[in-house]
Structures are given as C-alpha cells and as structure tokens.
Amino acid sequence: MSISKKQIGQELLSHLELCRELGVRVSLNPSSSKTKKPRVAKPEKLVAAKPDAREDAAGESEVKKIAIVPSMFDAPTYPIESLEEIRADLGDCQRCKLAPRRHLIVFGSGNPKAELMFVGEAPGSDEDQQGLPFVGRAGQLLTKIIQAMGMTRDEVYISNILKCRPPENRNPEPDEIASCEPFLFRQIAAVRPRVICALGAFGAQTLLRTKEAISRLRGNFYDYRGARLMATYHPAYLLRNPNEKRKVWEDVQKIRDYLRAAHAPK
Numbered sequence: 359m360s361i362s363k364k365q366i367g368q369e370l371l372s373h374l375e376l377c378r379e380l381g382v383r384v385s386l387n388p389s390s391s392k393t394k395k396p397r398v399a400k401p402e403k404l405v406a407a408k409p410d411a412r413e414d415a416a417g418e419s420e421v422k423k424i425a426i427v428p429s430m431f432d433a434p435t436y437p438i439e440s441l442e443e444i445r446a447d448l449g450d451c452q453r454c455k456l457a458p459r460r461h462l463i464v465f466g467s468g469n470p471k472a473e474l475m476f477v478g479e480a481p482g483s484d485e486d487q488q489g490l491p492f493v494g495r496a497g498q499l500l501t502k503i504i505q506a507m508g509m510t511r512d513e514v515y516i517s518n519i520l521k522c523r524p525p526e527n528r529n530p531e532p533d534e535i536a537s538c539e540p541f542l543f544r545q546i547a548a549v550r551p552r553v554i555c556a557l558g559a560f561g562a563q564t565l566l567r568t569k570e571a572i573s574r575l576r577g578n579f580y581d582y583r584g585a586r587l588m589a590t591y592h593p594a595y596l597l598r599n600p601n602e603k604r605k606v607w608e609d610v611q612k613i614r615d616y617l618r619a620a621h622a623p624k
C-alpha cells in the first residue's frame with residue numbers, strides 16, 4: 359500500500375506536535391543529534407539514602423544516594439521457556455484474591471524478542487475489558503512516547519506487575535504481588551530485553567525493592583535481571599501533570615541512546 363505525500367505530511371505534523379508536547383527540541387540538522395553514552399549505575403555500589411535526604415531544586419538526585427536491595431538484582435534462574443508456555447501456565451489464574459472480580463487477564467503484548475520492555479503497575483478498566491496492556495488514555499500517551507523514540511508498539515513488549523485489575527484501581531497489595539510477579543520475572547527471562555522501563559512510582563519501587571520516590575529513581579540505569587532498568591513517570595501521571603512530560607522525554611532519550619549505542623559499529 360503506497361502512502362501519499364498528504365499522509366506523510368500529516369504523520370510528520372502529528373510527530374512534531376508530540377515532540378512539542380514532550381518538550382522536545384526538533385533539529386533538522388542530523389549532525390546536531392550525537393548519541394551520548396549513557397551512565398549505568400551498579401546497584402551493588404549504591405548506598406542507603408540518608409533518612410533526611412532531600413531532592414535538589416530540580417527534583418533530581420545522585421544515584422549513589424538511592425537505597426536498593428542488591429540481592430533483588432540477581433539474574434533469575436528460570437528455565438528457558440516461551441511466552442506462550444508462561445501464558446499457558448498462568449491459565450485461568452486463581453492464585454490471588456483479584457481473580458473473582460477481574461474481567462480479563464492482561465498478560466502482556468508486543469514483540470516476544472523485544473529489546474525494550476515496559477512494565478507498569480496493573481491493568482485499569484480499559485485493559486481489564488480488552489485483555490491488553492496500556493490501551494486507555496494513558497496507553498495512548500505511551501504509544502506516542504514510543505513513537506517519539508522512533509519505535510512502534512509492535513517492536514516493544516508491554517506488561518504489568520499484576521495481570522488482573524485491582525478494584526477501583528487501588529494499589530496492589532503485597533500478597534497479590536507475591537503471587538503474580540514471578541510471572542513477570544519469567545516474561546523478562548523469556549523476552550530478554552536489553553532495557554526495562556518501569557512506569558510509575560509503584561512499578562519502579564516494587565521492581566527495585568525500594569521506597570525511594572520516583573523523582574529520585576528516575577533518570578538512572580540500574581542493572582536488573584540481566585537488563586538495564588530505567589524508571590520514569592507513569593503516563594497516567596503525565597495526563598494529570600503535563601509539565602512532567604519533559605522529564606519522561608529525557609529518560610526515554612537515554613533508553614533510545616543506549617539501544618542505539620548497542621547497535622553502533624564497534
């Protein structure tokens with residue numbers, strides 16, 4: 359199917375509009391967009407945050423101040439299995455108290471060999487109805503963010519820590535996480551992404567086993583289960599706080615640059 363000049367123009371306009379929304383400065387000079395080598399924080403070198411640690415004026419923090427439990431970063435020892443096998447094992451899951459009220463299990467979607475995997479907290483109402491992750495308004499914004507990175511949803515893999523919607527979208531509870539997160543870990547082991555992007559405070563804190571604020575976690579890479587993990591704000595948070603889009607754009611640019619650097623000729 360050929361694409362008309364008008365369609366190309368419309369797509370370019372919508373891309374530029376998204377870039378403007380995200381606070382992206384668009385340059386038509388290719389030499390001005392040099393790929394930077396990102397900094398990777400080694401979790402085992404991190405030290406506990408002081409109890410009275412404060413964010414600086416920009417909401418940024420030094421990675422060395424962030425408290426992380428290093429043992430949680432050990433590579434998983436799951437057998438080699440496919441996403442289909444993991445989904446089959448999940449079955450009509452009744453392993454936690456969320457099962458009776460869910461409409462559909464939201465397992466995950468996307469490229470089973472994706473280099474980039476997004477992990478959110480739990481399905482919302484739209485996701486529960488459709489059985490797919492990130493399909494509501496927040497999901498549409500995530501799609502735009504992925505496109506602004508120069509990728510498509512089909513290229514990445516998207517999942518959540520919980521596969522069933524908590525009632526009234528309340529926070530997941532520890533017993534629910536304990537029952538469900540092994541399936542996420544198996545998904546990570548099956549997909550083997552280069553980068554995991556944890557979306558939102560709850561997702562990032564759960565994966566990193568820390569209580570640090572997302573404003574302090576975001577913007578840094580952590581070694582995590584054989585991948586690099588970057589935490590950033592949840593798209594639903596961005597819908598309520600559009601001024602924070604710029605920070606998410608900074609975070610996902612680091613991911614984009616890391617992935618590009620991995621493919622650069624040595």
Ligand code: SF4
Nearest residue numbers: 451453454521522538
């Ligand atoms: S949230 Fe996870 S563990 Fe709980 S019922 Fe759903 S799939 Fe099973």
